[in-house]
Amino acid sequence: MEQIDRLPAFYLSHLTESILPFWLTHGTDRTCGGYVTCLDEQGAVYDWDKLCMWAQGRLAWTFGRMYNELERRDEWLEFARTGVTFIREHGFADDGTMYYALARAGRPLQPTQDVYTELSTILAFAEFARATGDAALAEQTVELMDTIWNRLQTPGNAFQPLAPDGQPTRLHGHSMITLNVLQELRRCFPEGDWNAKIDSCLETMLGRHLKRDRQVLFELVDWHTGDQIPGWQGRWVNPGHMIEGGTFVIHEGLHRKDQTLIDDGISLIEWGFACGWDDEFGGIYNDIDVDGAPIPTAAALLADSKIWWQHAEALYGLLLAYTVSGRREFLDNYWLTHHYTTSHFIPREGGEWHCSLDRRGNVICAAKGTARKNAFHVARNCLLCIQLLADAPSGHKS
Numbered sequence: 388m389e390q391i392d393r394l395p396a397f398y399l400s401h402l403t404e405s406i407l408p409f410w411l412t413h414g415t416d417r418t419c420g421g422y423v424t425c426l427d428e429q430g431a432v433y434d435w436d437k438l439c440m441w442a443q444g445r446l447a448w449t450f451g452r453m454y455n456e457l458e459r460r461d462e463w464l465e466f467a468r469t470g471v472t473f474i475r476e477h478g479f480a481d482d483g484t485m486y487y488a489l490a491r492a493g494r495p496l497q498p499t500q501d502v503y504t505e506l507s508t509i510l511a512f513a514e515f516a517r518a519t520g521d522a523a524l525a526e527q528t529v530e531l532m533d534t535i536w537n538r539l540q541t542p543g544n545a546f547q548p549l550a551p552d553g554q555p556t557r558l559h560g561h562s563m564i565t566l567n568v569l570q571e572l573r574r575c576f577p578e579g580d581w582n583a584k585i586d587s588c589l590e591t592m593l594g595r596h597l598k599r600d601r602q603v604l605f606e607l608v609d610w611h612t613g614d615q616i617p618g619w620q621g622r623w624v625n626p627g628h629m630i631e632g633g634t635f636v637i638h639e640g641l642h643r644k645d646q647t648l649i650d651d652g653i654s655l656i657e658w659g660f661a662c663g664w665d666d667e668f669g670g671i672y673n674d675i676d677v678d679g680a681p682i683p684t685a686a687a688l689l690a691d692s693k694i695w696w697q698h699a700e701a702l703y704g705l706l707l708a709y710t711v712s713g714r715r716e717f718l719d720n721y722w723l724t725h726h727y728t729t730s731h732f733i734p735r736e737g738g739e740w741h742c743s744l745d746r747r748g749n750v751i752c753a754a755k756g757t758a759r760k761n762a763f764h765v766a767r768n769c770l771l772c773i774q775l776l777a778d779a780p781s782g783h784k785s
Contacts, residue, residue: 389722394706395776401733402769407453409739409755410762411466414446419492421473422446426756428734435491438758440478443470444507445763451514457770464518471515471524474508483534488758501546502561505535506568513575525576532572536584539565542610550616556607559625562591563632570638585639592632593651602658603677604629619684622677626663627697629655630704634771637707649711656708660701660720668747669727671697692751693744696764698728703768703775710779740765 413430416423424442425434437443447470454463477493478485484499485508499505512528515521538544542555550556566588573581595613597604606623607616615621633655640648663671670693676682682690701724709717731748732740742752742760754760 391706391718391776391779395773398769398772398776401737402453402457402766402773405738406762406766406769407450407463410446410450411462414756414761415466415469416491420469420476421493422470422761423491424756424761425758426754428753428755430755433754434758436496437473437489437491437493438496439488440474440486440504441507441759442761442763443474443478444504444509444511446761447471447474447511448507448514449762449766451511451518452770453766455514455518456774467511467515467518471511474511478504478508502535502538503564505531506564509535509568510571513572517575528572529576529579532568536565547610548607548620550607550609550621551618552616554616555610556616556620557591557595557610557613559592559596559604559606559608559628559632562588562596563628563635566592566632566639567635570635570642589636589639589648592636597651597655599654601677602654603662604632604655604659605677619676619680619682622680623682624662624675624677625673626659626671626675627673627694627700629659629663630697631700633659634700634704634707637711641711653708653712656704656717660705663697664720664723665691665693665746669723670731670744670746670748671701671724673697689743691746693731693746693748695732695740695742695760698724698732699740699764699768702728703771706772706775710775 409430413426414422414424416435421437421443423432423435425432425438427433447467450463451467454460454467477489480486480495480498485504486495486498487500487504488497490496509528509532512524516525516528539561545561547556547558566585569581569585569588572579595608603624605615605621606625606628607620608614609616633652636655637649637652640646640652662675665672672690673692673694674682674686674690681687702721705717705721705724709721731744734741739755741750742754742757745751
């Protein structure tokens with residue numbers, strides 16, 4: 388029987404000896420500020436521009452969280468400060484929206500796209516304000532959240548696509564990631580009134596996107612009814628998002644001592660893994676069509692690929708589901724994912740993960756960082772695994 392007892396040391400060493408040092412060494416743009424994320428296998432820069440501003444916020448949050456909850460290392464706080472400073476100086480357009488992409492020195496390349504840059508920035512600002520006691524930054528964070536919340540209440544105002552029948556849609560990533568951001572705001576600023584917004588996110592996820600009769604959660608649904616929309620986008624399921632969202636729902640259930648929410652989160656993780664795991668070659672599919680039909684757009688090129696972030700989310704999600712349920716199948720599926728991840732994503736010599744694999748597990752993008760890939764998913768879930776295992780009942784450590 389494989390032992391969970393060895394996992395805290397594994398995750399701590401992987402986090403503090405591989406993931407965080409890689410980004411500390413290679414991720415800072417020492418000339419223009421901010422972070423550089425397009426890094427090859429050796430950590431060499433292959434593009435200096437800030438091609439996805441999500442990464443600036445997510446890296447700043449990552450190192451701020453490590454400083455606040457793992458160890459108060461000055462180098463981690465200063466790394467977080469690098470991103471926060473760059474965002475405050477260059478990230479906002481005159482109308483208050485945030486740029487999606489910037490040139491290296493901060494010149495705008497692409498205007499706002501969706502709200503993920505803003506949501507990542509809110510995470511970063513909140514965690515850094517928590518670390519430093521910066522009251523002005525905390526106030527700016529709350530104001531930015533209010534602005535984004537208002538945008539998300541209007542169909543199409545956050546770049547949600549129209550369905551083929553012309554009806555507006557809801558995008559699961561909005562409610563899922565906003566749920567997590569609100570939970571983090573509650574952690575950093577507990578005096579705030581966050582629960583009503585959290586309730587709204589939960590209702591959207593569990594009452595509109597989740598289809599219990601089919602045991603799937605659709606990425607896009609009709610804005611007004613939550614019904615499945617026509618066409619392939621109405622059949623689109625992202626297994627990694629189901630697992631990731633399930634962890635946020637469980638967290639909320641634990642916070643409220645609400646067993647129904649905990650059970651819903653467990654179901655999301657169970658069903659996400661069931662529809663996402665590739666029984667033939669191992670690993671979790673990037674995207675699936677719930678009816679098994681071909682995906683007709685360019686998304687098909689990566690649909691059966693294995694991408695780093697889903698596996699990082701699954702490692703923690705499956706351990707969490709096992710811990711709160713005691714169900715052995717979650718532990719068995721954790722070990723399936725653990726062995727696949729350590730043998731395919733992590734290089735033999737150790738270090739930061741490869742970005743993506745083909746269906747058979749061959750590396751198709753060996754880069755350690757891309758416009759969107761950075762330390763965020765791996766580091767966050769390593770820390771969550773460490774904290775979970777420290778708190779888990781002894782009976783769930785076998």
